[in-house]
Amino acid sequence: MAEPVAMPWLAERIRSLRSLRAVARHGSTARAAEAIHVSQPAVVRSIGALEKACGLALFVRTARGMVPTPLGERLARRAETLMLHLACGASEALAAAPLTARTPASPARFPDIVSAGSLRALVAIAAGGSEAAAAAALAVTQPAVHAALQALEQALGVRLFYRMAAGTRLTPAGEALLRCVKLALAEIRAMEGDLAAWRGNIRGRLVVGVLPLSVSLFLPRAVEALVRDHPDIEIEIVDGTYESLLRQLLSADVDAIAGALRDGADPDLRQLHLFDDDLVVVARAGHPCLQRRGLSLGDLARCDWVTPLPGTSADRALQQVFHAQGLDAPRGPLRASSPALTLALVMQAGRLAIASRAQAMSESQGGQLCIVPLDLPTTMRRIGVATRAVGEPSQDLQLFLQACQGAARPPAGDARRHRG
Numbered sequence: 001m002a003e004p005v006a007m008p009w010l011a012e013r014i015r016s017l018r019s020l021r022a023v024a025r026h027g028s029t030a031r032a033a034e035a036i037h038v039s040q041p042a043v044v045r046s047i048g049a050l051e052k053a054c055g056l057a058l059f060v061r062t063a064r065g066m067v068p069t070p071l072g073e074r075l076a077r078r079a080e081t082l083m084l085h086l087a088c089g090a091s092e093a094l095a096a097a098p099l100t101a102r103t104p105a106s107p108a109r110f111p112d113i114v115s116a117g118s119l120r121a122l123v124a125i126a127a128g129g130s131e132a133a134a135a136a137a138l139a140v141t142q143p144a145v146h147a148a149l150q151a152l153e154q155a156l157g158v159r160l161f162y163r164m165a166a167g168t169r170l171t172p173a174g175e176a177l178l179r180c181v182k183l184a185l186a187e188i189r190a191m192e193g194d195l196a197a198w199r200g201n202i203r204g205r206l207v208v209g210v211l212p213l214s215v216s217l218f219l220p221r222a223v224e225a226l227v228r229d230h231p232d233i234e235i236e237i238v239d240g241t242y243e244s245l246l247r248q249l250l251s252a253d254v255d256a257i258a259g260a261l262r263d264g265a266d267p268d269l270r271q272l273h274l275f276d277d278d279l280v281v282v283a284r285a286g287h288p289c290l291q292r293r294g295l296s297l298g299d300l301a302r303c304d305w306v307t308p309l310p311g312t313s314a315d316r317a318l319q320q321v322f323h324a325q326g327l328d329a330p331r332g333p334l335r336a337s338s339p340a341l342t343l344a345l346v347m348q349a350g351r352l353a354i355a356s357r358a359q360a361m362s363e364s365q366g367g368q369l370c371i372v373p374l375d376l377p378t379t380m381r382r383i384g385v386a387t388r389a390v391g392e393p394s395q396d397l398q399l400f401l402q403a404c405q406g407a408a409r410p411p412a413g414d415a416r417r418h419r420g
Contacts, residue, residue, distance in 0.1 A: 085390075087111050090156055160173055213314055221407035226399060242313060278381065
């Protein structure tokens with residue numbers, strides 16, 4: 001049986017959200033109606049229905065027009081971001097489609113004409129892989145799904161789906177549109193979080209992607225503090241490489257990435273710097289390298305290692321340190337991305353590994369885990385949390401970031417090398 005597609009309830013009111021944005025922009029229902037090409041009574045009905053559904057006033061009516069309440073202003077800003085994501089999705093879909101497969105269409109109009117049913121059908125077909133599965137997940141008929149998908153293609157003038165005997169798959173244009181639609185839906189969920197917070201009920205669901213090394217210094221305390229103070233916030237933690245987590249972050253499958261921040265400005269990201277940490281080589285107590293005088297990188301290169309996965313930031317740092325001295329970086333049959341498994345191999349198999357200094361100091365295992373007394377220059381890294389730059393963080397994400405800041409502050413008198 002197909003799983004139901006979890007859509008935010010406000011997505012069903014996308015027409016009302018268009019009216020909300022327009023009235024907030026133009027200050028009256030008359031000017032808003034003219035801007036979005038509908039009748040003034042239709043705008044009035046949309047705003048009234050939205051306020052009734054929310055159970056809260058979003059505008060103050062005056063003789064000179066309509067002024068958004070603080071909540072209405074916040075939701076209107078999110079509606080602007082929502083429409084921006086939909087417009088970007090239309091533009092990216094057109095750019096991904098072959099020139100010969102396009103018919104004239106205006107991507108700027110797409111946010112004003114796309115229906116909630118078409119958005120639902122797109123998400124469901126991507127998840128289910130067939131119109132039958134999408135219909136079952138949405139609890140509608142298959143012809144209804146087919147019509148919604150056709151309307152989506154007609155609105156954009158490009159082919160979004162491959163229809164085959166084995167099912168329905170998204171074209172590159174369809175994939176581009178899906179990514180931006182998921183971002184738009186994330187903004188709608190943030191609206192719902194704003195409404196809940198306005199009533200004093202903080203709730204939500206966060207997916208946090210974690211990178212190996214350093215996150216154990218702050219993330220467990222941050223998560224524990226957040227769920228203790230706000231038990232209605234659900235948190236899911238996933239791991240992966242930076243590249244895979246970044247793709248998920250920019251398609252709204254992940255809400256934040258915790259770990260080593262990347263250097264350089266990225267217009268798609270907002271980075272919260274928490275502290276600095278460098279990398280060290282770790283060994284179990286009694287390892288022969290710990291007894292050697294005048295220890296060098298060459299000596300370490302001849303030892304057995306468990307190395308980071310190729311292409312990760314830790315692997316690149318290890319390569320750089322050894323190559324700077326004209327040495328080949330350690331390479332062996334064991335590679336791991338899990339810090340817990342890496343330390344287990346260090347302790348049980350007597351191998352060397354690279355680790356976060358502060359993490360190694362905090363997980364000394366009663367003095368059985370030792371830092372090899374050899375500095376690794378150029379491995380200092382900025383540790384923090386990366387989120388999407390477009391739009392305002394949702395209420396639950398803001399609280400998570402605050403919890404991370406609190407958890408990253410070292411206790412008074414802590415002389416560890418990282419700083420908040």
